[in-house]
Amino acid sequence: MKPRMILGAQLALLLVSTGVALAADPTGNYQRDDGMARVRVEACGAAICATDTWIKDAASSEKVGDVLVMNLKPAGGNLLTGTAFDRKRDATYSFSMTVEPNRLITKGCVLAGLVCKEVAWLRQ
Secondary structure, three states: OOHHHHOOOOOOOOEOOOOOEOOOOOOEEEEEOOOOEEEEEEEEOOEEEEEEEEEOOOOOOOOOOOEEEEEEEEOOOOEEEEEEEEOOOOEEEEEEEEEEOOEEEEEEEEOOOOEEEEEEEEEO
Protein backbone atom coordinates (compact mmCIF):
# COMPACT_ATOMS: atom_id res chain seq x y z
CA MET A 1 0.00 0.00 0.00
CA LYS A 2 1.44 3.38 -0.98
CA PRO A 3 2.12 5.91 1.81
CA ARG A 4 -0.10 8.45 0.05
CA MET A 5 -3.10 6.18 0.56
CA ILE A 6 -2.67 6.56 4.28
CA LEU A 7 -2.20 10.28 4.40
CA GLY A 8 -4.29 11.12 6.95
CA ALA A 9 -4.95 12.07 7.66
CA GLN A 10 -3.76 10.48 5.63
CA LEU A 11 -6.18 12.86 8.76
CA ALA A 12 -10.05 16.80 10.43
CA LEU A 13 -12.69 19.15 11.30
CA LEU A 14 -15.76 17.77 9.66
CA LEU A 15 -19.25 19.01 9.61
CA VAL A 16 -20.99 16.02 8.15
CA SER A 17 -23.64 16.65 5.57
CA THR A 18 -26.28 16.44 8.28
CA GLY A 19 -24.63 19.40 9.99
CA VAL A 20 -23.49 17.48 13.08
CA ALA A 21 -20.17 18.80 14.41
CA LEU A 22 -17.51 16.36 15.53
CA ALA A 23 -16.72 16.13 19.22
CA ALA A 24 -12.97 16.05 18.54
CA ASP A 25 -11.27 18.60 16.32
CA PRO A 26 -8.53 17.06 14.16
CA THR A 27 -7.67 20.26 12.27
CA GLY A 28 -4.06 21.33 12.43
CA ASN A 29 -0.57 20.46 11.28
CA TYR A 30 0.85 16.97 11.77
CA GLN A 31 4.05 15.04 11.15
CA ARG A 32 3.92 11.37 10.20
CA ASP A 33 5.45 9.20 12.95
CA ASP A 34 8.33 8.13 10.68
CA GLY A 35 9.28 11.79 10.12
CA MET A 36 8.98 11.48 6.33
CA ALA A 37 5.94 13.73 5.74
CA ARG A 38 3.94 16.63 7.16
CA VAL A 39 0.32 17.50 6.44
CA ARG A 40 -2.22 20.21 7.14
CA VAL A 41 -5.68 18.88 8.04
CA GLU A 42 -8.62 21.23 7.51
CA ALA A 43 -12.23 21.36 6.47
CA CYS A 44 -12.85 21.52 2.73
CA GLY A 45 -16.55 21.90 2.16
CA ALA A 46 -18.37 19.08 3.94
CA ALA A 47 -15.24 16.92 3.85
CA ILE A 48 -11.83 16.94 5.52
CA CYS A 49 -8.70 17.51 3.46
CA ALA A 50 -5.17 16.49 4.36
CA THR A 51 -2.64 18.34 2.22
CA ASP A 52 1.03 17.41 2.05
CA THR A 53 3.07 20.41 3.20
CA TRP A 54 6.52 18.77 3.36
CA ILE A 55 7.98 15.51 2.05
CA LYS A 56 11.47 14.44 3.14
CA ASP A 57 12.21 12.23 0.12
CA ALA A 58 11.95 14.36 -3.04
CA ALA A 59 12.11 11.17 -5.12
CA SER A 60 8.98 9.82 -3.43
CA SER A 61 5.68 9.56 -5.31
CA GLU A 62 4.27 11.88 -2.62
CA LYS A 63 4.59 15.57 -3.45
CA VAL A 64 3.91 18.81 -1.60
CA GLY A 65 0.38 19.88 -2.46
CA ASP A 66 -1.03 16.35 -2.83
CA VAL A 67 -4.48 16.18 -1.20
CA LEU A 68 -6.46 13.36 0.40
CA VAL A 69 -10.19 14.15 0.70
CA MET A 70 -11.89 12.32 3.56
CA ASN A 71 -15.64 11.88 3.98
CA LEU A 72 -15.93 10.76 7.59
CA LYS A 73 -18.70 10.48 10.15
CA PRO A 74 -18.54 10.07 13.93
CA ALA A 75 -18.49 6.40 14.91
CA GLY A 76 -18.45 6.82 18.69
CA GLY A 77 -16.01 8.51 21.01
CA ASN A 78 -13.08 9.97 19.11
CA LEU A 79 -13.37 7.61 16.11
CA LEU A 80 -14.37 8.78 12.63
CA THR A 81 -15.04 6.35 9.79
CA GLY A 82 -15.83 6.58 6.10
CA THR A 83 -13.83 6.90 2.91
CA ALA A 84 -10.79 8.76 1.64
CA PHE A 85 -10.29 9.83 -1.98
CA ASP A 86 -6.76 10.24 -3.32
CA ARG A 87 -7.08 12.77 -6.14
CA LYS A 88 -3.62 12.03 -7.53
CA ARG A 89 -4.28 8.30 -7.92
CA ASP A 90 -8.03 8.61 -8.55
CA ALA A 91 -8.59 5.97 -5.87
CA THR A 92 -11.00 5.64 -2.94
CA TYR A 93 -10.19 3.72 0.26
CA SER A 94 -12.10 2.74 3.37
CA PHE A 95 -10.70 4.97 6.07
CA SER A 96 -10.82 5.61 9.80
CA MET A 97 -9.31 8.29 11.98
CA THR A 98 -8.90 8.32 15.74
CA VAL A 99 -8.52 11.87 17.07
CA GLU A 100 -6.42 12.28 20.21
CA PRO A 101 -5.30 15.57 21.82
CA ASN A 102 -1.81 15.51 20.28
CA ARG A 103 -2.04 12.96 17.48
CA LEU A 104 -4.17 11.30 14.86
CA ILE A 105 -4.18 7.63 14.06
CA THR A 106 -5.28 6.89 10.52
CA LYS A 107 -6.09 3.55 8.95
CA GLY A 108 -6.63 3.05 5.24
CA CYS A 109 -7.77 -0.20 3.65
CA VAL A 110 -8.13 -1.67 0.17
CA LEU A 111 -9.44 -4.96 -1.19
CA ALA A 112 -12.51 -4.98 1.09
CA GLY A 113 -10.33 -4.50 4.16
CA LEU A 114 -7.90 -7.31 3.39
CA VAL A 115 -4.93 -4.94 3.12
CA CYS A 116 -4.73 -2.11 5.66
CA LYS A 117 -2.10 0.23 7.00
CA GLU A 118 -2.22 2.30 10.17
CA VAL A 119 -0.18 5.47 10.66
CA ALA A 120 0.21 7.83 13.62
CA TRP A 121 0.47 11.59 13.01
CA LEU A 122 1.92 13.86 15.70
CA ARG A 123 0.47 17.34 16.11
CA GLN A 124 3.00 20.08 15.37
